[in-house]
Amino acid sequence: MSILPVRLDAITGAEPVSDGEITGEPSVWHRWRHSPSAVVGSVISAAVIVVAIVSVVWTPYNPLAINMAATFAGPSAQHLLGTDQYGRDVLSRLMSGTDATLYAGVVSVLGAAAIGIPAGLYAAQRGGLPGQLVLRLADLVYAFPALLVAVVLATDFGGSTLTVMGAVALAFVPVFARVTRSGALGVLSLDYVSAARACGVSRTRILRRHVLPNIAPLLITQMTLLLSVAVLADAALTYLGLGAPPPGASWGLMLEEAQRYMGTDPLLVVWPAVTIALCVLGFNLLGDGLRDVFDPRRRDR
Amino acid sequence: MTLAAASVIVFVVLAILPGKPAEVILGTQATPSAVRALTDKLGLDKPIWRQYVDWVGGIVSGHLGTSYISGQPIASELGSALEVTGPLVGLGLLVGLVVAVPLGVFSAVRSRRASGVAASVLNQIGIAVPSFVLGILLIVVVGVELHLLPTGGFTGWSDPTGALRSLVLPAVALGVVEGAIVGRYVRTAVLDVLSSDYLRTARAKGLTPGRALVRHGLRNVAVPVLTVLGLELAGLVVGAVIIENVFTLPGMGTLLLQSVENRDLIVVEDIVLLVAAVVLVVNFAVDILYHSLDPRIARER
Numbered sequence: 004m005s006i007l008p009v010r011l012d013a014i015t016g017a018e019p020v021s022d023g024e025i026t027g028e029p030s031v032w033h034r035w036r037h038s039p040s041a042v043v044g045s046v047i048s049a050a051v052i053v054v055a056i057v058s059v060v061w062t063p064y065n066p067l068a069i070n071m072a073a074t075f076a077g078p079s080a081q082h083l084l085g086t087d088q089y090g091r092d093v094l095s096r097l098m099s100g101t102d103a104t105l106y107a108g109v110v111s112v113l114g115a116a117a118i119g120i121p122a123g124l125y126a127a128q129r130g131g132l133p134g135q136l137v138l139r140l141a142d143l144v145y146a147f148p149a150l151l152v153a154v155v156l157a158t159d160f161g162g163s164t165l166t167v168m169g170a171v172a173l174a175f176v177p178v179f180a181r182v183t184r185s186g187a188l189g190v191l192s193l194d195y196v197s198a199a200r201a202c203g204v205s206r207t208r209i210l211r212r213h214v215l216p217n218i219a220p221l222l223i224t225q226m227t228l229l230l231s232v233a234v235l236a237d238a239a240l241t242y243l244g245l246g247a248p249p250p251g252a253s254w255g256l257m258l259e260e261a262q263r264y265m266g267t268d269p270l271l272v273v274w275p276a277v278t279i280a281l282c283v284l285g286f287n288l289l290g291d292g293l294r295d296v297f298d299p300r301r302r303d304r
Numbered sequence: 305m306t307l308a309a310a311s312v313i314v315f316v317v318l319a320i321l322p323g324k325p326a327e328v329i330l331g332t333q334a335t336p337s338a339v340r341a342l343t344d345k346l347g348l349d350k351p352i353w354r355q356y357v358d359w360v361g362g363i364v365s366g367h368l369g370t371s372y373i374s375g376q377p378i379a380s381e382l383g384s385a386l387e388v389t390g391p392l393v394g395l396g397l398l399v400g401l402v403v404a405v406p407l408g409v410f411s412a413v414r415s416r417r418a419s420g421v422a423a424s425v426l427n428q429i430g431i432a433v434p435s436f437v438l439g440i441l442l443i444v445v446v447g448v449e450l451h452l453l454p455t456g457g458f459t460g461w462s463d464p465t466g467a468l469r470s471l472v473l474p475a476v477a478l479g480v481v482e483g484a485i486v487g488r489y490v491r492t493a494v495l496d497v498l499s500s501d502y503l504r505t506a507r508a509k510g511l512t513p514g515r516a517l518v519r520h521g522l523r524n525v526a527v528p529v530l531t532v533l534g535l536e537l538a539g540l541v542v543g544a545v546i547i548e549n550v551f552t553l554p555g556m557g558t559l560l561l562q563s564v565e566n567r568d569l570i571v572v573e574d575i576v577l578l579v580a581a582v583v584l585v586v587n588f589a590v591d592i593l594y595h596s597l598d599p600r601i602a603r604e605r
Binding site for chain 1: 428429431432433434436437440441443444448538539542545546549550560561564567569572576579580583584587
């Protein structure tokens with residue numbers, strides 16, 4: 004029942020990472036250069052991250068500064084992307100939104116990983132009833148898409164960045180649990196793990212020394228792909244009013260406001276739309292590219 | 305089983321709300337006695353487990369309860385909302401298929417040529433643009449600039465042409481994005497089939513590439529694609545919630561967010577459970593379908 008974009012079967016029997024390069028295998032750097040997804044994806048992702056960092060210390064204007072004398076100004080030398088209905092600088096708001104979106108995305112992905120990965124390892128290691136229980140629980144959580152969780156959280160606590168992060172993180176937990184479990188099962192069935200177990204190595208040590216390093220590429224790829232989903236979810240939930248309330252600068256909010264004024268200035272819709280798409284595209288490509296780099300057997304498929 | 309657990313979670317999480325529904329309904333001016341009378345009338349003074357039993361009993365026997373706000377039976381409100389959401393999801397699925405199959409097959413068959421790469425790039429961009437962003441862009445271009453189709457509202461099915469016309473743009477916005485996601489799976493599946501031995505045999509006995517693919521390949525492609533499509537159905541239902549808000553369609557999603565705003569708990573509970581149930585049932589059906597379509601999987605386990 005896997006809808007995960009990762010081909011889990013590909014990692015079973017994967018060579019141990021600690022072995023380094025096997026003779027005749029092209030290096031990671033070589034594979035990276037020859038994967039268009041990886042190259043384009045890292046360039047876009049790097050640009051997004053740089054913009055987010057820069058916006059913390061500097062934006063062309065204060066993203067919240069209202070200037071009623073210059074509303075709906077088109078793109079010009081002063082305002083590269085123009086101004087919105089309150090005369091706020093669109094570029095500055097987009098930049099500050101990048102920061103907010105990335106922060107929310109990274110926190111929710113890491114939060115989900117912190118719960119999902121141990122849960123998946125546990126399910127793989129234990130098997131039997133406890134393992135099944137974890138899996139059923141993951142299925143149950145999986146039945147609640149991030150949107151529903153956000154709706155419930157917003158009914159309880161009102162919309163906020165925390166609502167969005169909590170909802171997205173919760174929705175990602177079962178994804179991590181499943182990917183980790185399938186990956187770990189593959190590694191646990193390998194001969195050298197059996198050998199280690201026969202030598203009396205403890206369960207936790209096997210997980211830490213053998214399983215985690217081997218599934219790390221898989222998990223990093225998954226994190227990157229989920230980051231793009233998080234960006235998307237963040238924009239959608241904020242647009243629906245379940246996220247941070249105005250006047251903060253976030254992409255979803257900018258779209259919601261721009262839609263109300265699209266008769267006056269349709270360009271206001273275009274900027275955040277393009278930004279969201281570019282950001283999602285970047286992380287998506289990076290995730291695909293990482294998969295190419297980490298798992299060369301999947302190339303050309 | 306999972307569904308029962310889901311209903312408990314939905315209920316408990318929503319029942320421990322900070323705001324008391326009666327106070328929200330009556331506003332800040334309400335006298336304490338009026339609040340008490342309404343709480344009594346809504347049955348909110350009963351213990352939580354009793355409220356839960358009443359609610360679930362009602363759902364099982366087809367009585368979804370009465371909206372706290374409008375006083376209307378929820379079943380009829382939900383019914384008229386589903387008249388919009390149902391066709392929207394159906395049309396979205398149709399658009400998704402129309403996008404996914406040709407796009408995926410084309411980019412796989414031409415994967416080593418410029419046109420195939422271009423199709424893949426287009427596909428990636430399609431995945432990166434969230435459906436609600438595409439919806440807003442469609443409103444701007446088709447609705448505001450070209451005045452071709454209605455951009456919001458719904459006339460009702462008494463005027464079938466008008467109703468269909470107002471569903472066209474939302475369905476396209478919903479379907480294109482889901483179609484792009486499924487298209488990637490179609491591409492992978494077709495590439496798998498193209499490199500298979502039986503297709504080479506088919507070519508060797510003199511079939512043209514096109515005929516070989518149609519007669520021997522597509523049936524094998526259908527297995528993974530059908531399952532992904534089933535899972536995407538859940539995505540479509542969630543996507544419809546967002547899209548309805550973009551196009552102000554009086555469907556389930558609009559009802560859900562309105563109820564969140566009004567603290568109309570029982571409506572939120574019903575809709576959240578309904579969507580979760582749809583996701584669970586679809587996942588289950590896909591699991592069964594997967595096994596019956598591809599006997600190899602049953603044998604592997």
